[in-house]
Amino acid sequence: MPLALYLLALAVFAQGTSEFMLSGLGPSIAHDLGVSVPAAGSLTSAFAVGMIVGAPLTALLGARRSRRAALFGSLSVFLLAHVAAALTSSYAVLLATRVVAALANAAFLAMALATAAALAPGATGRATAILLGGTTLACVAGVPGGALLGHLLGWRAAFWAVALVCLPALAAVARSVPAESGARPGARHELRALRRPRLLTALLLGALVNGATFCTFTYLAPLATEVTGIGAGRVPVLLALFGLGAFTGVQAAGRLSDARPLPVLAGGGAALLAGWVLLALTAQSAPVALVLAFVQGALSFAVGSTLIAQALDAAAGAPTLAGGCATAALNVGAACGPWAGGAVIAGGLGYRAVPGVSAGLVGAAFAVAAAALAVTARTGQRACRTGGKRSHTRVE
Incomplete structure (x- = not known):
């Protein structure tokens, strides 16, 4: 694999840290800026909304720029937004920096996905x-x-740290990513290519699977303390196991999904569904919860990354917008999944019901996949019958 891919991953690491780190910084931000904890929590929501809206929009605007220019520009804006966030004492300014950072992150990730597909x-x-x-x-x-x-x-130190990690990634993009944009199609052509059923199906499945992942991951800590009985001091171990599983699953899928994507999706998806059901039924067992944290992290990200790869393959005619739509789909899932989990908790069903919601979302993904396969089969049969009649007419 080209070195540029690993350097792009360094920037994605910084951006991923920024996206999720506010879960541990909210109280200190609220205290320092004189706002409520829910107001500080809305900083995360603002970032998610910026990612959803910004991914296809910024990808469309940058379709004619060279990949290196688009990546360098978006990463520069992301870095400067974190510098501004670290310096401000205004909640309104901090909120604005989160939106700007999300737009820049969305643009970078969309172009990075397209670049990754082009480099390999x-x-x-x-x-x-x-x-x-x-x-x-x-x-x-x-x-x-x-x-x-x-x-x-x-909390400001965390923002400074993200900005510092971006510096070597910025230098690497300038030196290692090819400057030429290649023979890329125009925006109108890319928009037409986005209508392909296979691409739309992959994006919808990616949103559902990611929604299931973040539905339970968001409430994993209270699930562990309130249902499993794990002490608060051991919760970081549980979260780390989930993260290690996610890394393992992504790497394993990377080696299998190009040659055998359907076994990864079908087998991994079935195991993922079974795992969420098992967690819902056995959440009171600490050993089972610890094992499933790793296993479900691995399966979730293995299936999710394979779906994104399938979306990029299905959108050969829309290399830039496909990355933007894939980014948006992931963030739609990341936003809707926690909302669905929160709804069942607010409805009085408790934290144990949250993995059941994740199971339902994966089940919905299987239903969508089955419907798509049925439509494809019917279309293929209709095409064969039409082709056969035409051939018969020509012979006569």
């Missing part, structure tokens, strides 16, 4: 796994590290 033709799955490995490493090391840094030196 025929190995989209492995290239995607390397890139998304930066996100999983952020879950394992970046987010806990940011929380620890914020605890020791204040």
Whole structure:
């Protein structure tokens, strides 16, 4: 794999750390800026909304720029947004920096996915796994590290740290990513290519699987303390196991998904569904919860990264917008999954019901896949009958 892929993954690591680190910094931000904890929590929501809206929009605007220019520009804006966030004493300014950072992150990730596919033709799955490995490493090391840094030196230190990690990635993009844009199609052509049923199906499945992942991951800590009985001091171990599983799953899928995507999706998806059901039924068992944290992290990210690779392969005519739509689909899932989990908790069903919601979302993904296969089969049969009649007419 080209060195540029690993350097892009470094930037994705910094961006993933930024996206998730506020879960451990909210109280200190609220205290320092004189706002409520829910207001501080809305900083995370603002980032997610910026990612959803910004991914296809910024990808469309940057379709004619060279990949190196688009990556360098978006990463520069992301870095400067974190510098501004670290310096401000205004909640409104901090909120604005989160939106700007999300837009820049969305633009970078969309172009990075397209670049990964271009740098490794025929190995989209492995290239995607390397890139998304930066996100999983952020879950394992970046987010806990940011929380620890914020605890020791204040929340601003975590923002400074993200900006510093971006510096070598910025230099690497300038030196290692090819400057030429290649013979890329125009925006209108890319928009037409996005209508392909296979691409739309892969994006919808990616949103559902990612929704299932973040539905339970968001409430994994209270599930562990309130239902499993794990002490608060051991919760970081549980989260780290999930992150390690995610990294393992992404890397394993990268080696298998190019040659055997259907076994990864079917087998991995079935195991993922069974795992969420098992967690819902046995959440009171600490050993089972610890094992399933690793297993479900691995399966979730293995299936999710394979779906993204399939989306990129299905969108050969829309290399830039496909990355943007894939990024948006992941973030739609990341936003809707926790909302669905929160709804069942608010409805009085408790934390144990949350893995059941995740199971339902994966089940919905299987239903969508089955419907798509049925439509494809009917279309193929209709085409064969039509072709047969035409051939028969020509023979006569």
